[in-house]
Amino acid sequence: MKWMGRFSGYTADAFRKDLISGCIVGIVAIPLGMAFSIASGVKPEYGLYTTIIAGILISLFGGSRFQIGGPTGAFIPILLAIVLQYGYENLLIAGFLAGIILVLMGVFRLGVLIKFIPRPVTIGFTAGIAVTIFSGQIANFLGLRDVGRHEYFLSNMAEIIKRLPTLNIYSILTACICLAALILTPKYLPKVPASLIGIIVSTLVAAWLFPGQVTTIGTAYGAIPGGLPSFHPISLTWDRIALMIKPAFIIAMLGGIESLLSAVVADGMTRTRHNSNRELIGQGIANMVTPLFGGIPATGAIARTATNIKSGAVSPFSGIIHGVIVLLVVVLFAPYASEIPLASMAPILMLVAWNMSERKSFAHMVKTRSGDSIILIVTFLLTVFTTLTTAVEVGLVLAVILFVKRMSEILTVAKVLPDHSSSNDKVKAHMVTKEHDCPQIGIFSVDGPLFFGASHALEHSGLQLKDDQGPEVVLFRMSNVPFMDTTGESNFSELVKRLTHRGVTVLVSGLRPQPKELLNRSGCGKFIGEEHFFEHTGDALNYALGKIQGHKCQGCSHFAFRECAELSGNTPAPLHQNIS
Template sequence: MKWTGRYKNYNVQSFRKDLISGCIVGIVAIPLGMAFSIASGVKPEFGLYTTIIAGILISLCGGSKFQIGGPTGAFIPILLAIVMQYGYKNLLIAGFLAGIFLVLMGLLRLGALIKFIPRPVTIGFTAGIAVTIFSGQIGNFLGLRGVERHEYFFENMKEIVLRLPSINMYSILTACICFAALLLTPKYLPKVPGSLVGIIFSTLAALWLFPGKVTTIGSAYGDIPAGLPHLEMLPLTWDNIVPMVQPALIIALLGSIESLLSAVVADGMTGSRHDSNRELIGQGIANIITPLFGGIPATGAIARTATNIKSGAVSPMSGIMHGLVVLLIVVLFAPYASTIPLASMAPILMMVAWNMSERKAFAHMLKTRTGDSLVLLVTFLLTVFTTLTTAVEIGLVLAAVLFVKRMSELLTVDKVLPDPSSSNEKVKAHMVTEDHDCPQVAIFTVDGPLFFGASQTFERNFHEQIGDGRHLHVVLIRMGKVPFMDTTGEANFSGLVKKLQSSDVTVIVSGLRPQPRKLLKKTGCYNLIGEEHFFEHTGVALNYALGKIESQKCQGCRHFAFRECSKLCGAESERHAISDLAGPLVREGKVTF
């Protein structure tokens, strides 16, 4: 996407629309940035820094006109796990490395490959992340004291149960006020961010009605400093980098999926078209620079992007303005944010989890009771009970295995003969019967990709239908419906050819498509069969095959598999002789045909 295309016909009116949408999205992003940061196990200001820096850079360098970038709920489980296992400084290194991986993915033009990740996997881990986010806020909602964060779901649930005696009714009341605002604001004030209204009302209620009774951001994490932190280089030593490579790859994979899904949603809402590779590069640049200012990993935010579009945005300037608005608010009002109760943040994150859970798609796919249902359920359960890394890896492997199984089931090998009743005497499988099958010529139609997953099916079907093939003189293999062949499929095909040729059977092929032809030439199988034995059309190939049979073996044959059989077996002259003898009897009414 060229810069001129991003700002084509841009004017003062366009800037006014971008300014308004940027202000609205910026206000929405502030409570979310702090909430996501706290849920990820780091101080709230780091989420604000990410919203500012990554938000501006993603809009400047990305491939979507309307994308809003920043911290998102999808990152919470993986970031929390990294913080707990390696610490905050190493999280910054992981984010930096993830940015490099994203840039490389964009430069290698891998943006289009993200769409090949199976939908059951994405829905499964998204729903699993939603459960993790929701359950992680139960402690703050109830105001439990002394709750320690653990990496795994069971341990966190056990911790909550153990801390239930410390439940704080003031925290529950604060959370309920915020929750009520989240539900009522869209209904009565649809243009006002519900999260902002919820935080303001619940914070004021806590300050005026029961001051000092609930845990706040300031009491838990210290005061939020105004402005941006200073640029600080990361300790990029070999010992620090190596352990962070795998977490960085997961961050990059998840970030690429989230950002491109968000860009697709934006395209659907606006009729525009994003540049997926440029989007990955923009995301990468943002994640390389943001950690230098203490920010956590960022990606495209679907909800904020949709809000940006609904608010009238016309260009990436709205995303830049959203970052500047957050910066201005942080500089002017950061100290006041320290008084926000953690119980006010809990309903916001719970609502985010509910909205991102893909519950309808999850239930629909589960009801199908197919292999996809299994992939969905396994990915979901592993995301909740183990780690996102394990869930994605096993989910992808399981999806690949099921895909191979399905593709192998698509391959069919049918023995066929011409059907005189059809137009152009097309060959069909139902024409082959015990009493209607040529003893010397066998015709097979191969339908489907001939690859490693289907090679056994191919070999077994041929063996069942022709055995060792010693009774045959010619085997015609119709390959027009084989779009792809890999080296395993070629090995099985070559083995069949060699086996038939060892029994003095001539192998001819019709309709061979470009990719299998190219592979057969590379492996030498093409020369093994002989160029003169390849034909474009089955009719020409069949004429050649009938010319190779032994006519004396046709004498007395009553299969009549082909229209030429009457002449080859001498049945034509025999039929005339019977007709001459039976003529007088027919005229006398003694014989009826």
């Protein structure tokens, strides 16, 4: 099988490296899996089950050799909103449907499309998600009691303010101990997972110095069951599918983006190349299977993937081993995890939010004070104050509008004449003046894509040509038109017909294959006439000079072309064979 090629030439030394990295990443993933599931509004064991099942399947079937899959912080606001609005069982259905969507995207090779999402949109919603995660942990950090969970940011902030009188000093102390461990461990013990040290130290301190004074996983969610994940069938009906298809699509889009970003990071660290479509298929398979065991949606985890690479991983076996390690811990030590204080989880998620905030990129893009800055800020604010769905939709619409505006500004239509002082008599716009302009031949350079957003430039040129005293021949130089859509073709065709109706001969030079093919399909090419298409402007101008009325040249003082001297009765001049 094709995917087995990633294991070709596998050696015992490679397995040793994968075993070490898999163990390290597995230990890192345990507290994160529980923290992400709790923040998403579900029991902590479901995050562990996701880490086990999705982690193994993504490594087996994905398109990156080093990808580590599992629950991630980016999903927290979406999953929490789904749980609050639809319930846990419907979350499983949404995850399953998202898996199907991801598989279909991979099968139909749509992985490349995700890369076209504008950077301001991705940075905006990533920073917004970071704010949502951070703010969502304030209550656990402070040990507030009876805090209701709401879908929207302002409601959650109001709830926290309302519950401030229930502040628990022991929870704050526990959280600060964990936070200190998270900050100091990388400095003094760089090879030891900081989150694991933070949880162990803060849990032991809380159990020893002030037992029963802080809320734990066990008191909040019940004991974490040991043993293997049990089968959790989901009830698929058409009504439920219709209800959850939109949330599923959002999960699939975000999961695809996050996974491919993680794979790109892995490529940069290892100088390898992932297979985008196969990665989507692997992610899809994982998200279809995980809900059948109660797991939540999963995606590629950038931080854990980077840890996997830095720990020496050489193949997808490290990801499989990471899932097995988590499974062993669940089987052997699940009861002890129930004693972990929720206050110990809060700093871990806050640090995750800080690291994923894209703060440097955010600040840099804001400083540019460009249209991208507006897209970034709008997407960020909508992510925080409304929903991720709304934020991405509005962000993409704004990005499209900005793109169309920029592209429309690129298109220029300028009347030009040869500059005899330049090599090959290159045509330039500044040569056209009131005293220097041929009354019978109009040369127009069209530069830029001719599409729906730029039609006004062509229409403007048409207005300039409505005068009854206009030229006998109009030559359009279109070598710099890389693309033409049907709107651009329609506007150009209308202009050609308007000119032809007035008796003007229309010539076209340098037309590229795509625009020419479109003109031929629409019939405009036949209307203009094949003999009126030229590869070079010089040939088109020679043709144009043969179509003008010679008597009108008598007494003309414009002398726009070298031939004008001869046509007006003065000294002969050579034809424009080399005009470009």
